Every structure is written in C-alpha cells, then in structure tokens.
Amino acid sequence: MGSSEPVKIRFGILGCADIARKLSRAIKLSPNATLHAIGSRSITKAQSFAQSNGYPPTTKLYGSYDAVLDDPEVDAVYIPLPTSLHIQWAVAAARKGKHVLLEKPAALNVSELDVIIAACDECGVQFMDGTMWMHHPRTLAMDHFLRDPHRFGPLKSIQVHFSFFADDNFLKNDIRVKPELDSLGALGDVGWYCIRASLFAANYQLPKVVTALKNPVKNKAGVILSCGASLHWEDGTVGTFHCSFLSHLTMDISVVGTNGTLHVNDFVVPFEEKSASFSTMSDGWFTDMDLEWNKKPTEHIVNTDLPQEAGMVKEFSSLVDGIKRLGLSPEKKWPTLTRKTQLVIDAVVASIDRGFEPVEVY
Incomplete structure (x- = not known):
C-alpha cells in the first residue's frame, strides 16, 4: 500500500x-x-x-x-x-x-x-x-460577502490604512529606508498591502487613474516614510489608502457598497493567530426619529488550524x-495579482514625481 x-x-x-x-x-x-x-x-x-x-x-x-x-x-x-x-x-x-x-x-x-x-x-x-x-480563510469569507449582490451590492468606496510607528533604529538602519536596497520605502512595504487590499475589494479590477496625495514624508535619502493616494475606477468607485512608518499600528479596511459595508481591523496580521474576524452590515438604517440604528454590525469569526503564512506555503x-x-x-493567478499591485505602486511613484498629477494605469 x-x-x-x-x-x-x-x-x-x-x-x-x-x-x-x-x-x-x-x-x-x-x-x-x-x-x-x-x-x-x-x-x-x-x-x-x-x-x-x-x-x-x-x-x-x-x-x-x-x-x-x-x-x-x-x-x-x-x-x-x-x-x-x-x-x-x-x-x-x-x-x-x-x-x-x-x-x-x-x-x-x-x-x-x-x-x-x-x-x-x-x-x-x-x-x-x-x-x-491573501491565504487566510477569512479572506475567502470576506470575498463571498463582497461579491454578494444582495448583501453588499455594487462597490462604491474603499479605504485602507496600514501603518506602524518605527523606532529610531529602524528609521536609520532598516533596509526599507535605504535607497540602494529598498527605494520604495513605506510605499513598497506597508503600501503594498494597502494596494492589494484595494484591488481585492474591487475584485482585482485595476483603477483607471491614481493620484498621490500631497505632502508625503521622505527621509534625507529620499525614501518614502509615509504617503497616500486616491484610486479612481471607470465605474465611479473611489478608493484611498494611507501607509506609514510614522503612525501607530493600524491595519484597517473599510469597503462600502450600495447595500452593505465591510470592516476589518487587522487584515495584514490577525489579532490572534488561529482566529480572525470581520464585521458586515446590510440594509442598515435608522429607527423612528433617527434615534438609533436599526441593527448592529454582524461579527464573523473565522478559525484556522494553520496560520496564514503556513497556508500560503501549503x-x-x-x-x-x-x-x-x-x-x-x-x-497564472498569482503573478497576475502581483503585476496589478506593482502597476499601482508605479502609478503612485509617477504621480509623486509629477507633482501629484493624476496618472493613468495601464
């Protein structure tokens, strides 16, 4: 046998x-x-x-x-x-x-x-x-909600934030702040996750136009320590993201559709290794005289035997x-998603270099 x-x-x-x-x-x-x-x-x-x-x-x-x-x-x-x-x-x-x-x-x-x-x-x-x-089972559960035309509906807006407060040693010595090693800095590191999350919410449709937000923070070597951008899709969907080495640890996604919303507060690294959650609401409105909401968000808990990095390896x-x-x-799925993420990274860099002009994504 x-x-x-x-x-x-x-x-x-x-x-x-x-x-x-x-x-x-x-x-x-x-x-x-x-x-x-x-x-x-x-x-x-x-x-x-x-x-x-x-x-x-x-x-x-x-x-x-x-x-x-x-x-x-x-x-x-x-x-x-x-x-x-x-x-x-x-x-x-x-x-x-x-x-x-x-x-x-x-x-x-x-x-x-x-x-x-x-x-x-x-x-x-x-x-x-x-x-x-991307390999946590929570991600698949969130995807099911976002693609549900009744519970979520057509996508309207996306907001993503990933930051952590780096200490002086990191800001002086980490490879992510050295132009000869990782010249993309915070945009390539924490920004990569923000952009992938934005694409995930949009079912991996590329935005038509990307515009970097003004006043990114750079170190003396010109490496980005903090920045953001707005993303605009042809159907009118709008997204924004902010990524930073200079703010408190935050890993938030908010996605809004016509019929529902999704929120997650630890999308890059779950608060707990074997249990992760996200919240959703559909058909939310107010009670009489607009005193309260008619419902509270529903929390969805997703358990896993394998941590997400082991799921990726598997x-x-x-x-x-x-x-x-x-x-x-x-x-081919994985290199395709990588390339789409990299295209948006490039567009943000180009927008910064061009004085924060809108840049089309090809």
Missing part, C-alpha cells in the same frame, strides 16, 4: 532576513513542505541563523545563494532579500528550475517584475509573492507538486 503522507516540497531560503524566521516556521507547520537549505553570504551567518532558530541538523547550510540554487534537491526557494536584489536572484532561481516564492514588494517597478515573471514562464516554474493575508507547495508530479502548468 502507498503512503498517505503528502509529498513534501523541499524549500531553500536565500538570506537570513528576520522575515525568514516566520517563513521557516510556516514551512515547518505546512503539511506538504520541508525546510531543506538556508543560504547566506557567509557560512558563519547561516550557521548562526540555523542555531538561533532551532533548525534540525538535516538542514543544509550554505555560504552563498548560488549554492542553494545549485542544490539539486531544492524544489523551491523563498527569497526575502532586499527588493533591489529580487530581479537578480528570482531570475537566477527560475533558470535553475526552482519555483519562486518572492517577498513583497516583488520588484522596484513593473519593468523589473516583467523580467522575473517572463523567466518563471520560460522555465515553467511557479511564481507567487509573499502577501500572506498552497504554493500544492501548486509546485502539481507541476512536478502531474505535469500541470503554473497557476
């Missing part, structure tokens, strides 16, 4: 960024993935990272990224390197036949991203970016397994 154990996709990780700790845990929790190798720019750093995170002795440790890509047993790589290095290493991984799970922002601009996606297409490997909240690994064992084609 054959084993009922799932086939485990063997992951290599390029780099010892802090986010790699979270993803290596996710790989461990995923039923169809295993951590096979870690690569750093020095073997000493790889050894120290493995020891501090309690990796099993079977994990291969390499003193270069190339060594991970040259390991024939590595099926897929997770790349949490600075954004400026994504095009080099994602393309190299694809050309070595490794499936690519790439941390966001995926690229510095859509031209670079197109090179990455083209390499993945040419080599027949799966591409996915690391937007973890889904990615399932796609890789389908390609490896069943000869399936890579799933």
